[in-house]
Amino acid sequence: MPSLWIVWIIFQEYGYSLIASSKLYASTTVPEEVHCRTGGANRTLASSFPVDYQRLQRTKQQQYIDYKLHYGLRYNPSKPNGRNGTQEHPLRERKKFLPPKSPYEPPLLSVFHIISFVNGPCVPRRQSSTVEGNVGLDNHTVWTGVCYHEQECILLNGTPMDSCAGGFGVCCVFRYGCDGRTEQNVSYFHSPHYPLAATDALPCGFTLVLQRTVQQVLLEFLFFELQPPQLGNCIEDQFIVSVQNDQRAYPVLCGINTGQHMYLDIDRAYSHRLYLSAVFNSKQPRAFLVKITQVWQTLATPRAPASCLQFYEGVSGVLKSFNYDNNSILVTNRKASYFVS
CATH class of the missing domain: 2.60.120.290 (Spermadhesin, CUB domain)
Structure with a gap:
């Protein structure tokens, strides 16, 4: 009689706790998503098994399987099936199908040329036709200018009168x-x-x-x-x-x-x-x-x-x-x- 009483007490202490624990895990069963990347497509695999719900909420990091990295890890340089007794990397095998590189040859005529000349004094051979108000100049005046680029002459408030430096500049007065x-x-x-x-x-x-x-x-x-x-x-x-x-x-x-x-x-x-x-x-x-x-x-x-x-x-x-x-x-x-x- 005392032994039955002891069994009944143990059942009261531990039996209900085991039943409650099993019901709790059954109620918190949520699917776990495993994401896989294959090329440019994303696939999601779902599986259900009892997990701790609170722990799942705190862990927001998703799991990925990078198949490109997995493919690269298969490279074993010690495998004697490549050149010089070593295995070649899979990405290097593509170079066998590319045409050989030809040596660089500079173009015969460059598109851009940098022309520089001295900004020295010059005397225009012909005179401009206007000064102010479309009035003709005195052709007897011998003007003295400086050889500049045409745009530079205009920025300096000068007047282009003739060409200089082989036609690359103007005589700016x-x-x-x-x-x-x-x-x-x-x-x-x-x-x-x-x-x-x-x-x-x-x-x-x-x-x-x-x-x-x-x-x-x-x-x-x-x-x-x-x-x-x-x-x-x-x-x-x-x-x-x-x-x-x-x-x-x-x-x-x-x-x-x-x-x-x-x-x-x-x-x-x-x-x-x-x-x-x-x-x-x-x-x-x-x-x-x-x-x-x-x-x-x-x-x-x-x-x-x-x-x-x-x-x-x-x-x-x-x-x-x-x-x-x-x-x-x-x-x-x-x-x-x-x-x-």
């Missing part, structure tokens, strides 16, 4: 009207609508940015005809030359000065700009064309002695003061110094 500004070594400053006469009463200015190595600036008045002075003073028209931070006074020009020139000493420690101003106070006709050249030691243009406003080279010649003309009055402000070499 830098000429400016009112409110012009440049830093070129050789440039031109002209009156509005040159070579036609300007009849507007207005100021006309030009700014030259000086180079670091410049020592002098040469102004050549290729064409210069303004209104004459009155009682020795320029009243109706004035052409004023000034250098930044320079206390030296240069003569104010008017009247006729075609063929004249002027040297300006430059101290780059203080001066960085050169200003040319033409003031027209009447509606009388006038016109001018001034060539501006920055001069330094190595340039072909000769340098004048210090404090020399005009400098001449030659055996003989004629010297004329500013605004000298048989039918005009001499300018009162004549602070000029002449040197003859």
